[in-house]
Amino acid sequence: MGFSRLILVLMLISVFLPPSTPDPSDESCLTKLFESMEDPNHNLMNWTKPSFENPCSGFLSNLAGATCNNGRIYKLSLPNLALRGSISPFISNCTNLQALDISNNSLTGPIPNELQYLVNLAVLNLSSNRLSDAIPPSLTMCAYLNVIDLHDNTLSGTIPPQLGSLARLSVFDVSNNKLSGPIPASLGNRTGNLPRFNASSFLGNKDLYGYPLGPMKSKGLSVVAIVGIGLGSGLLSLVLSFTVVCVWLRVSEKKMAAEQEGKISQLMPEY
Ligand SMILES: *[C@@H]1O[C@H](CO)[C@@H](O)[C@H](O)[C@H]1NC(C)=O
Ligand SMILES: *[C@@H]1O[C@H](CO)[C@@H](O)[C@H](O)[C@H]1NC(C)=O
Numbered sequence: 138m139g140f141s142r143l144i145l146v147l148m149l150i151s152v153f154l155p156p157s158t159p160d161p162s163d164e165s166c167l168t169k170l171f172e173s174m175e176d177p178n179h180n181l182m183n184w185t186k187p188s189f190e191n192p193c194s195g196f197l198s199n200l201a202g203a204t205c206n207n208g209r210i211y212k213l214s215l216p217n218l219a220l221r222g223s224i225s226p227f228i229s230n231c232t233n234l235q236a237l238d239i240s241n242n243s244l245t246g247p248i249p250n251e252l253q254y255l256v257n258l259a260v261l262n263l264s265s266n267r268l269s270d271a272i273p274p275s276l277t278m279c280a281y282l283n284v285i286d287l288h289d290n291t292l293s294g295t296i297p298p299q300l301g302s303l304a305r306l307s308v309f310d311v312s313n314n315k316l317s318g319p320i321p322a323s324l325g326n327r328t329g330n331l332p333r334f335n336a337s338s339f340l341g342n343k344d345l346y347g348y349p350l351g352p353m354k355s356k357g358l359s360v361v362a363i364v365g366i367g368l369g370s371g372l373l374s375l376v377l378s379f380t381v382v383c384v385w386l387r388v389s390e391k392k393m394a395a396e397q398e399g400k401i402s403q404l405m406p407e408y
């Protein structure tokens with residue numbers, strides 16, 4: 138009997154325990170993230186100040202797209218919502234975040250360098266937005282990253298070779314951006330048991346080259362071709378105009394000679 142009484146006491150204690158205290162970092166993260174984004178279709182109606190102060194009740198969140206664990210935000214999943222604006226660097230204050238999916242929106246601006254402070258981040262999906270600037274090499278600080286999906290943006294610069302050192306990386310997609318330079322062997326030609334990435338991860342970047350894509354498209358050739366065409370057409374028009382002038386000179390010479398002859402014959406007295 139003592140045992141069931143103990144259980145009853147424990148249940149009563151758990152009921153009267155205060156809810157897990159909200160985290161000031163999560164509050165700052167959610168507040169600033171909401172401020173940095175525009176929500177024209179009003180999908181984030183319950184992203185309000187009171188719910189930023191207290192975003193979690195157990196595993197549930199009061200915020201659309203958020204999931205909690207131990208009273209902390211641990212997933213943010215906001216795909217396909219036509220969100221505009223940018224990704225606040227304060228997102229790094231959601232320090233327990235494991236998955237960030239803001240794919241298929243209309244976000245602009247850079248990928249914040251501050252993502253490096255999300256040391257538990259395993260999934261990063263920012264695909265199909267209008268994000269620009271370089272891929273931060275500091276992402277390599279997020280040692281648990283499994284997924285880096287950045288396809289269909291306007292990212293530029295080179296692919297940081299450091300990202301190849303992410304041992305758990307199994308999905309890496311930077312296709313359809315404005316990236317340039319060589320594909321780092323640490324990502325394009327991974328050795329050992331590391332998951333490999335094929336050409337589909339890199340396609341659609343005009344100035345990206347190297348395995349598994351083709352070699353560098355030699356720009357020198359096209360410059361030579363352009364100069365060649367220029368010189369060739371210049372020379373051709375020179376030859377043509379020279380010929381025209383020559384012919385014209387000949388004709389007018391003959392004409393003059395003929396006229397001269399006529400004049401002379403006119404002047405000649407008739408015998
Ligand atoms: C939030 O992040 C900013 C910038 O990374 C930092 O300066 C600030 O101390 C953080 N605030 C909290 C409450 O963690
Ligand atoms: C928040 O809004 C979403 C839809 O926008 C809804 O599915 C969800 O139930 C709402 N959550 C709460 C706690 O009201």
Ligand SMILES: *[C@@H]1O[C@H](CO)[C@@H](O)[C@H](O)[C@H]1NC(C)=O
Nearest residue numbers: 216217218219240241242265
């Ligand atoms: C992207 O979002 C739009 C709605 O904003 C939807 O129609 C489309 O199917 C989504 N694409 C993907 C790949 O989920």
Ligand SMILES: *[C@@H]1O[C@H](CO)[C@@H](O)[C@H](O)[C@H]1NC(C)=O
Nearest residue numbers: 216240241262264284286308
């Ligand atoms: C990233 O998001 C896009 C669009 O929502 C989706 O199609 C894609 O499968 C996601 N990537 C991964 C690796 O799950």
Ligand SMILES: *[C@@H]1O[C@H](CO)[C@@H](O)[C@H](O)[C@H]1NC(C)=O
Nearest residue numbers: 322325326327328347348349
């Ligand atoms: C890929 O790596 C292997 C082993 O390091 C090397 O022998 C090979 O030449 C590399 N292939 C390319 C296309 O760089």
Ligand SMILES: *[C@@H]1O[C@H](CO)[C@@H](O)[C@H](O)[C@H]1NC(C)=O
Nearest residue numbers: 307308333334335336337338
């Ligand atoms: C390339 O890799 C992707 C996913 O990693 C896979 O779906 C696709 O079939 C691969 N393509 C080729 C040509 O091997």
